[in-house]
Amino acid sequence: MEILRVENLSRVFGGIVAVADASLSIHEGQFVGIIGPNGAGKTTLFNCITGMYGLSNGNVSLKVDDKFVSIGNLSPSKIARYGIARTFQNIRLFQEMTVLDNIKVAMYHQYPYGVLASFLRVGIFSRNEAMIHQRALQWLEEVGLVEKKDSLASQLSYGDQRRCEIARALATNAKMLFLDEPAAGMNEQETKNLTDFIRYIHIKYGLTIVLIEHDMKLVMSLCDHIVVLDRGICIAQGSPKDIQRNPAVIAAYLGEEVDEHVSH
Amino acid sequence: MKKLLSRFHWPMWAIILGVYGLVAILIEVDIINAYYRITLTQIGISLIAALGLNMILGLSGQFSLGHAGFMAIGAYSVAIVTIAQPSVIGWFAGMLLGLVLTVVVGLVIAIPTLRLKGDYLAIATLGSGEIIRIILLNMKITNGAAGLSGIPQFTNWTLLYIFIMFCILFMARLKFSRFGRAALSIKDDEIAAEAMGIQVTKIKVMIFVFGALFASVAGSLYASFYYVIKPETFGIARSIDFLMIVVLGGMGSISGTIAAAIFMSLLTVFLQSFAQLRMIIYALALIVLMIYRPTGLLGSKEIFVNRMFGKKVKSSGNSSS
Known part of the structure; x- marks a missing residue:
């Protein structure tokens, strides 16, 4: 089709x-x-x-x-x-951000909440942030970068950067x-x-x-x-x-x- | 109940309330006398405005040299309203008016200028700050170059501290949310952010307006402390003062801005008697810093009170101090 x-x-x-x-x-x-x-x-x-x-x-x-x-x-x-x-x-990649945050950026629209919710830290914020966190880890697991989630993207090897970039693209759903x-x-x-x-x-x-x-x-x-x-x-x-x-x-x-x- | 208690960060609250109480007592017993109170207020006002600028500069990576212009809007709103209606309610009404005007002016400035990059953006924001100043200089209601005087004083330590804490909390929570991440991604690589579905212009404008609102609040507090405001007070020199605090503390770092705001204001006080020398020391400090630590004192890092006390916190859902 x-x-x-x-x-x-x-x-x-x-x-x-x-x-x-x-x-x-x-x-x-x-x-x-x-x-x-x-x-x-x-x-x-x-x-x-x-x-x-x-x-x-x-x-x-x-x-x-x-x-x-x-x-x-x-x-x-x-x-x-x-x-x-x-x-x-x-x-x-977003070089100055961690590998995990690189993936999370791509999920901006999938689990939305407002500015007020993020300021007051109400339920929808915690729920959606938890979902974003969990899904981002799943994507990293998929590309085998989960141990490197807290390093900056710029610190990854060339091959890992390629994988991270693909993971980020996939994370946009x-x-x-x-x-x-x-x-x-x-x-x-x-x-x-x-x-x-x-x-x-x-x-x-x-x-x-x-x-x-x-x-x-x-x-x-x-x-x-x-x-x-x-x-x-x-x-x-x-x-x-x-x-x-x-x-x-x-x-x-x-x-x-x-x-x-x-x-x- | 246990869960609720475990989410309550005792060390952070101890510091927040401790600093407030300590300073309040010192003011009460006059160890912080009228002269030092000026310094204290100066620190608080610079801190709030610099946090706003740090949001624009440090989170979304956009340059602004017109920050004092938004401070002027907040200051004049409070001045005009409280002169007519000298009460705390009048002060809050003036502050709210300032916030509304700042949103309008901020949007008018942000939407066209944030399409520019680098030097061009710096020039455009510098120009917008000057336009605000010139308008204030030529309006009847603002009393032109002579400015407004006899503004009732409502800014005290309590009010100042509440706004400082509110602004720190607001920025911290914005930084560790999807908006903060989106802004940082724009700062890092606009094209990639756009390709990930981030509405770059929308986020930039949003962060710019939030930053301008901080400046407006700082202006409102300023007007209600110093009795007198003039358009000259909110010129380019003041915008550059804020810029220096942000650069010194580290772009994107809330803790860095707090440290730098305190440091710069104290430096100004100690160098009061050598006004000429002050600018030289400022300049030298900046040059040395840019050579040895181009990312500022703290870079984009934060100091977490909770972590210092060995409490495990998640990377999201905490606030810094």
């Missing part, structure tokens, strides 16, 4: 067309990989869908309560509240997860652990995941649908097998060049 629809999305910066006329359709529970050479517009497409950038043209709609709602040009926080969470290419190069800067073993972890949360929470990644092994093993961008244009879509055989993709990206790319 379709959950997200991108229609003719374009984004222009000055005279540069970062994304041109991209259309894609994502189904519930799908694992979509977005690949393409550097500068192909992958992150720009992510930023447009998650509201970080406005759209120059086109539309994005998301299924909310069985109805499609246009989310193009909405604010990122509104889109996040509709159930789209993301991680960033360069990790953006998202139904769609957008991961921007989650394996960037990781060695083979770390990448393998991360791959297993992402596969695990995908199945366990029935999430729809969209992923940008340069690591072809990771993409091919995780994704069931792949979108190839090149110079802002969506040049191919399909199953991993189709993509590997697609001549346009081979010309643009795989073939000789990719061997060189992977070996680096």
Whole structure:
């Protein structure tokens, strides 16, 4: 069942067309990989869908309560509240806050109470704070960071920061997860652990995941649908097998060049 | 019943009531004489205003150089109302009027300016503080540059202490709530906070208005202690005084602001006779601090009375002192 629809999305910066006329359709529970050479517009497409950038043209709609709602040009926080969470290419944790508080921030809207309730410390405050605390610990348990809950996010190792960022995105109660190069800067073993972890949360929470990644092994093993961008244009879509055989993709990206790319 | 008792933090209450009682007795026996009472009031008023600024600066990470402007609103409201109606009820009515005006002015300033960042925000808030001062300077009801005099005195130790405690409690409870966390996340990384569903502008504006309300209360207490207020009293220099307290104590730290407010006010008193030297020592202290401890005395940490006495407390649901 379709959950997200991108229609003719374009984004222009000055005279540069970062994304041109991209259309894609994502189904519930799908694992979509977005690949393409550097500068192909992958992150720009992510930023447009998650509201970080406005759209120059086109539309994005998301299924909310069985109805499609246009989310193009909405604010990122509104889109996040509709159930789209993301991680960033360069990790953006709240560095000066503890790991636990990082997760708790993401639950701002799930267990609400007013300023007055927080000042008077009435029942609803205690109940909801207790729920937030408990749920945050559960998320940390899930990603294996529960022992590090009181350290500052900046003190975590690189791999742990990635996990923490994913946990934070999950804690927003998202139904769609957008991961921007989650394996960037990781060695083979770390990448393998991360791959297993992402596969695990995908199945366990029935999430729809969209992923940008340069690591072809990771993409091919995780994704069931792949979108190839090149110079802002969506040049191919399909199953991993189709993509590997697609001549346009081979010309643009795989073939000789990719061997060189992977070996680096 | 047992549960209720265990939630009652004896050491904290002992300190809160002990400080109040001790100072009240010292005033009664005139060890804290009229001269020291001025210092005491100065500490209290600076503390309340600085806590407000610390909320804006330390929690949501927004810069404000117009804090004294909100103090002026509170001060003039109380002055005008109590001159016409010299009673405690009049004082409270004036204070409430000040709070209402502060909310209105605060929103008008916050909504457009909080879209700015860094230096631009500093300039914009500096400008708004000056606009408030210039308006007061040119209005009939505020008596222009001469200011208002003969304001009845209602600010005493009890009233001051109640407001100090209220403000500390308010900020502490806000800090350790979902609003505090949201504000700190905005300070840390606005883009990530927005991506987590936090309505960044809404939280920023909310914290800004709360901070302004603290300043307004400080102004109300000020007017009712010093008999005379002038627009000049609430200029940029005063905003910078508050800023120094916040920076010295540590951004986001309530305990730090308390310590710094006391320290700065005492320093001012001891250096009273060398008025010129005072500014040099201020400046030197700030430079030394920024070199050796750029996060302020306490950074963003808090000192918890309950923890000092070995009582186990949860990370949320306690207040600091």
